[in-house]
Amino acid sequence: MIRTVLTDAQWEKMAPHCHGKDTDPARNGGDNRLFVEAVLWKARTNSPWRDLPDAFGNWNTVFKRFDDWSRKGVFERIFEAVSDDPDMEYAMIDATIVPVHRHGHGVKGGPQNQAIGKSKGGWTTKILALTDALGNLVRFHLLPGQRYDTIGVAPLIEGIDFEAILADKAFDANWIIKEMNERGAQIVISQRSKRKHPIEIDKEVYKWRHLIENFFCKLKEFKAIAMRSDKTDRNFSAMIYACAAVINSR
Secondary structure, three states, X not given: OOOOOOOHHHHHHHHHHOOOOOXXXXXXXXXXXXXXXXXXXXXXXXXXXXXXXXXXXXXXXXXXXXXXXXXXXXXXXXXXXXXXOOOOOOEEEEEEEEEEOHHHHOOOOOHHHXXXXXXXXXXXXXXXXXXXXXXXXXXXXEEEOOOOHHHHHXXXXXXXXXXXXXXXXXXXXXXXXXXXXXXXXXXXXOOOOOOOOOOOOOHHXXXXXXXXXXXXXXXXXXXXXXXXXXXXXXXXXXXXXXXXXXXXXX
16 A cells, blocks of 8 residues: 555646646546656655556656656646745745765766756755745755855746845845845845945844745655755756645645
């Protein structure tokens, strides 16, 4: 008996956005719910695809289907379907670093063509995330582990309206402060000690920044996220979208 994750309510939101539904022309998607559960089993255990329990079907067929859905952005659409009403009273930005297993190094072109870099912790990937006021993921961006957090901020905030931004001092950059002032957004970013004219921030609002840290804790409960073994950014991102869809819909 395999242990499953999805509730009926969660699946009801996800099912219409899956690939290979019975209503799709010239496609036989099989049991989409069982397939998504197989992906989540992989995410929870970070076991090799070859070790997938027989109850989920042939491991190679499941992997090829995962790769196909990843290429076509299906997991991202599922994530967006269960995250359609974010609370943007304020946005929170933070980053977390995950180690890269040696199995994640074999992609064509080498790790330098992916968001994999050498840092003090060895080969790592950085997940830069933006969450809403409830700590639910809105967007994320992958960076090599040695890159500065601020490098990935621009694509995270582009086209998103929020009333305030919460972040730690790693994001105390002049261009971010300038853009927030132009947007009229409240700045709740911990100030670096070297800033000559530090901004007075609302310390009570800043306390809510723990919600994005809580999100990372939930995300890393999935072992395939806590240690990256996906060779490509595309497949690693697909795995993050699948896990975040479960977290956001709880």
